[in-house]
Structure formats: C-alpha cells, structure tokens
Amino acid sequence: MSSTTVTAPAPRAALVTGGSRGIGAATALRLAEAGADVAITYVQDEEGARAVVAKIEGTGRRGVALRCDAAQADTAAGAVHGAADAFGRLDVLVNNAGIGVLGPIAALSDAEVERVLAVNVRAVFLACRAAADRLADGGRIISVGTALSRYTGGPGSTLYTMSKSALAGLTRPLARELGPRGITVNLIQPGPVDTDLNPAGGPFAEGQRAATALGRFGTADEVASLVAYLASADAAFITGTEVVVDGGHAA
Known part of the structure; x- marks a missing residue:
C-alpha cells in the first residue's frame, strides 16, 4: 500500500499597524x-513592540516588529511589503494605527491637520493599495475607526472625527x-476603550462612560475579539x- 504525504497548509500571516500597545x-x-x-x-515604543513580539512567539507563532511612522508617505506600503516578505505571504491587514488631536477648530495648526490626515487617512489608503497587490485570495482588510464618526462627539473632535469618517468611504x-x-x-467603530491614550480613569472618562448603555469603558481585548472574528473563516460573508x-452608545 502506497502512502500519501499530506502537506499542512501554511500558517496565515497578518500585519497589525500600531501594534505595540492598546487595541x-x-x-x-x-x-x-x-x-x-x-x-x-x-x-517610538520599541520596548513595547518587543514585548508584544515576545507574547506572539509565546503562542508558537512568528512575530515581527517593523518601525513605521505612518505620517511619512513611503512607510505604510513598506510595512505591508515587509510583513509579506517576512512571512512569504499576507492574509490579514489590520489598519489600527491612528492619532487623535483634539481642540477647537480655530486653534488647530496646519501641522496638526496634516499629521492627523496623513496617519489616519493617507497611510490607511496606501496600506490598502499595497495590500491589494500582496494579499492572498480570501484575505481580510479590517480598519479601526471610531464611534464618533457615526454619533456626534463633543466639541473639539472635528479633525479626529473627520479623519476617521473617511474610512467608511474607503471600505x-x-x-x-x-x-x-x-x-x-x-x-x-469602537466606543470608549480603556487604553493609555484614553484611560477609563482619565479626566474625560466620566462623560464617555455615561454615554454608553453599559455604563463602562470597553477593553482592548473586547475590541480585539471582534477583529479576530472578522479575520476568521467564519466571517467570510461579511x-x-x-x-x-x-457599549451601546447609540442605544
């Protein structure tokens, strides 16, 4: 009787931008x-990136940290190609990197406007453009926006909300x-999530907490579980x- 060698499928490969902390x-x-x-x-958070890579490798999978300032036009696509080259394939792109600059519209400087739009809009577009060439068939692109782009935020959120709203037009x-x-x-579209940038115990937390039906901040793990589902085979028709x-902000 002849034996048949079955080759295991290659592991899937993913790129998560802004992956050194938080969501x-x-x-x-x-x-x-x-x-x-x-x-x-x-x-800049090289220490945090190394810690995340160590946790990834602790699961038995390979981890890679790529330094990338999304405000620079040539780095977003470079990260996509770097991840695909490192693993020999790319199946999932998670556009998570983003920045928020809050303040009255008249007080926002040209430099702040340019950086927010470069990171939150241009870099996402350029990463998606590169991923369209490198993603395997059946791949996934998942972007992280904000619930503020669906429901009115407070004064001072105009620039951040505008930049994140552009992602719906891309998707x-x-x-x-x-x-x-x-x-x-x-x-x-996450609501208030407890992270270093928006802590549940911060000075602006109470109003955000009160705006949710659950009366609390979400956790980074709760958002990550949704991303993982959308990246899975179970979400192939979404x-x-x-x-x-x-947390029921619009409930």
Missing part, C-alpha cells in the same frame, strides 16, 4: 492565538473591488460594512 497589541496577540504569524508596526468601494477574490473589507463595538 493593536491585543489584536496581534488574538490573531497569533488563532494561528497566524503576526507583524506589528510601531513608531465600501474597496470591498466591491476586492470581493471577486474573496477578500473582505470591513470597518469597526464585507463592506461597519461594525460598532461601543
């Missing part, structure tokens, strides 16, 4: 736990464009949509 770090670990090799990008047509290859494109994870 990005939690997402990277969730994807690794689901069996993916994961690359993350960081700007739907890109889902149509890449759909024939089985690639899904989705946008998640594309071109916005999924809100905001």
